[in-house]
Amino acid sequence: MIKRNLLVMGLAVLLSACGFQLRGTGTYEMAIKEIDLSARNSYGETVTLMRQVMENSGINVHSGAPYKLVLADEKETQRILSYAGAGRTGEYELNTVLDYVILGRNDLLLVSDKIETQRVFIHDGNNLVGSDQEAADARRDTRREMVQRMMIRMQQLTPSQLxxxxxxxxxxxxxxxxxxxxxxxxxxxxxxxxxxxxPQQ
Structure with a gap:
């Protein structure tokens, strides 16, 4: 028992040392130290999580920053992948596309791009509560992945590039x-x- 506990603790230390984050977004070393952040839905969960991760990574997020990251649009669609018995839906694919731009001084467009993510979740017609929770978990994981991928892209930008x-x-x-x-x-x-x-006649 003690050996197993020590093994688990050792694995946890090794994983944390290599930067592994369990179901989270972690922090990022950023060359950009300040940025403005806005979204079409100012109080949406994606922009809220993005602001939190940026601030945890040492970025000063404020309206007076010289550059602005704008989460222009976030679209979500889902489609049926497979059917279970008796015609009940078995699997859904959740597809989310996040369009974003980076604006500079005088609101000049510097970067325009998008991030697209997919998640598959199970829908059980006999367990609607559980299915709703599966869908909510898929949406939460999608937001985390979008924020992670956005932060990786922001890591690749430097003030001199901007x-x-x-x-x-x-x-x-x-x-x-x-x-x-x-x-x-x-x-x-x-x-x-x-x-x-x-001429008149």
Whole structure:
């Protein structure tokens, strides 16, 4: 008994040492130290969990940050994978897509991408309460996975990369504004044809 307990404790120490997190999101070493965070659903569970993980990872999440992560849209669909006996549904696949953008100064678009996750859960027509709990667990696990994957993507960004993306976005915006101004000027300088007068009979 003592040997088994020591073995379990030893495995737990080894797993924690290699960064394993049991059903959680853990913390992340981030080059970005501050960011603004918003979502279409300001009080949604995904953005709430995202803010918590970011703050636990040492990121200062506040509205005055130079860059903003916006969780633009989160769509959930589900489909039947298989049927059990008597026509009851056996398995559902839960598919969730999270669209997000990163905005820079003057709300210029720097990054636009999405994260997609899938989960399969069992639906038992004879146990609706248990099936509802299965679905809730699948949604919770989906949110955790999306946050984990988002944090991994954020880890790959550095302030210098964001600054470079900002410069590119500013140059693009400036070029588009110049092209629009030139088009408007050309239109204004083009003489307008007078309406044709029809001689009176």
């Amino acid at each position: 600054d470079q993306l900002q410069e590119t976005a500013e140059a693009r915006a400036k070029a588009e504004a110049a092209a629009l101004e030139a088009a408007q000027k050309a239109e204004a300088e083009t003489p307008r044809q007078s309406p044709v007068e029809i």
